[in-house]
Amino acid sequence: MKRLFLTLVCALSTAAALHAATDGEVAARRTALDTAGAFTNDGFKLRDGHWAGDFAPGKPKIIQVNLYAGNQYYFTVGATAPAKKVLVTVYDETGKPIASEPYQDTSVAAIGFSPDNSGIFFVKVEVVEGAAADFCLVYSYK
Amino acid sequence: MIWNFRPLAGSLAFVCLCASAAAEATPLTPEEMAGAARTDGLSIPMPGEFMASLNKLGKIDWTSKFRIPIGTNYTSRPQMALNLGGLIADGYIAIEAQDQMQVKNIGRDVLTLAKALGVSKDVLERSGSIANFAEKSQWDQLKEEMEATQNEVKQSMAEAKDQDLVTLVTVGGWLRGLEVISGQIGAHYTETGGKLLRQPGIALFLNQHLDKLPEKTKDDASVKMVRKKMADIERLIAFPLDKAPTVDEVKELNKLTTDTLKDISKKQK
Numbered sequence: 001m002k003r004l005f006l007t008l009v010c011a012l013s014t015a016a017a018l019h020a021a022t023d024g025e026v027a028a029r030r031t032a033l034d035t036a037g038a039f040t041n042d043g044f045k046l047r048d049g050h051w052a053g054d055f056a057p058g059k060p061k062i063i064q065v066n067l068y069a070g071n072q073y074y075f076t077v078g079a080t081a082p083a084k085k086v087l088v089t090v091y092d093e094t095g096k097p098i099a100s101e102p103y104q105d106t107s108v109a110a111i112g113f114s115p116d117n118s119g120i121f122f123v124k125v126e127v128v129e130g131a132a133a134d135f136c137l138v139y140s141y142k
Numbered sequence: 143m144i145w146n147f148r149p150l151a152g153s154l155a156f157v158c159l160c161a162s163a164a165a166e167a168t169p170l171t172p173e174e175m176a177g178a179a180r181t182d183g184l185s186i187p188m189p190g191e192f193m194a195s196l197n198k199l200g201k202i203d204w205t206s207k208f209r210i211p212i213g214t215n216y217t218s219r220p221q222m223a224l225n226l227g228g229l230i231a232d233g234y235i236a237i238e239a240q241d242q243m244q245v246k247n248i249g250r251d252v253l254t255l256a257k258a259l260g261v262s263k264d265v266l267e268r269s270g271s272i273a274n275f276a277e278k279s280q281w282d283q284l285k286e287e288m289e290a291t292q293n294e295v296k297q298s299m300a301e302a303k304d305q306d307l308v309t310l311v312t313v314g315g316w317l318r319g320l321e322v323i324s325g326q327i328g329a330h331y332t333e334t335g336g337k338l339l340r341q342p343g344i345a346l347f348l349n350q351h352l353d354k355l356p357e358k359t360k361d362d363a364s365v366k367m368v369r370k371k372m373a374d375i376e377r378l379i380a381f382p383l384d385k386a387p388t389v390d391e392v393k394e395l396n397k398l399t400t401d402t403l404k405d406i407s408k409k410q411k
Contacts, residue, residue, distance in 0.1 A: 045285070045286075047191070047289070048286065048293050049183040049184050049188070049293060051179065051184045061179070062174055062175075062178040062179065063181065064178040064179070064180050064185050065187075066185060066187050066343045066344050067187070067191075068195035068338060069338060071194055071198075091170050093383070094169075095169045095174070095175050097168075117337065117340065118338050118341065119341070119383065120342065122174075122175060122178055137184070139184070141191055142194065
């Protein structure tokens with residue numbers, strides 16, 4: 001628990017120190033970290049890094065990541081209040097959606113999976129219900 | 143508040159059993175994939191992720207992965223940045239090996255190089271906590287501290303408008319990780335292990351960033367050499383999804399990364 005606390009404090013301190021981060025992005029990150037923190041109870045390690053910005057209904061955002069076979073991953077997106085329901089989806093390097101384990105709760109969503117192969121993957125975050133909002137994506141692995 | 147996470151984890155596990163997101167999603171278009179964001183902060187894995195994956199292949203003698211200490215008195219800033227990245231990767235290896243003295247020595251060398259590169263005082267204070275965690279054998283905390291240090295060094299450089307140095311720190315760290323892992327897989331070859339080395343996206347990302355470095359930085363002897371070798375490395379780790387590299391290809395990759403790191407750590411004349 002102490003370790004989780006330290007991680008969250010460090011992560012939020014870093015977020016606060018970033019000049020480029022808006023208040024909305026910092027709030028979205030806090031939301032994402034609140035949920036991602038739960039995975040540390042199952043041995044997942046929260047990666048020290050994030051991707052933040054803004055998104056709107058019908059205008060999803062996509063990021064490329066590089067993952068390793070054998071590891072388990074959880075991607076968590078947090079958003080600010082205007083987004084009523086958000087979604088995170090993972091795709092393989094050909095753009096095909098990956099069978100995964102989703103979690104959704106208003107302005108936060110998470111998805112867990114274990115890649116069969118090492119390489120490139122794409123993570124899409126989107127607003128399913130609500131209005132334009134700030135978002136922050138983090139991920140955990142073990 | 144933190145204790146409230148445990149029920150949430152249970153709920154997540156339950157929800158996870160009930161659904162699969164893939165059924166509803168439509169594939170990405172080539173345009174969407176081409177336009178995807180690629181950032182140093184999330185697109186490039188941390189060394190700890192690679193090591194977690196490697197640890198699943200079997201027990202690894204991490205102390206055998208230590209290298210002879212490199213120098214810390216370089217005169218070229220790009221060369222310092224490349225070696226700083228390698229040293230940070232050495233820190234991850236020392237933590238995996240749970241070697242207090244090695245962690246402390248590497249922490250000291252990281253501090254020396256970071257100071258020489260003008261990294262901010264706040265970041266430098268992290269090195270003190272690395273030594274403290276090592277003293278208490280708090281290995282999990284050390285992994286987090288090392289990751290945070292790596293990111294804050296890069297952030298400090300970015301804020302000082304030294305974005306080119308951020309790229310070089312990333313390259314140096316990634317090369318050192320690749321050397322260790324290709325060495326392990328080459329010595330204990332399996333197809334599954336060989337496939338772990340497939341990292342086409344990372345090599346492409348780093349090579350693109352190396353190409354965008356300012357001309358002055360690209361003229362540095364260590365950067366010139368790295369750019370040349372990185373092209374060969376990209377060829378070896380961008381193999382098809384359904385094909386594992388042969389043991390000879392893995393050994394070639396290991397030799398290439400070892401030679402590159404040796405050249406990076408040599409003092410320039």
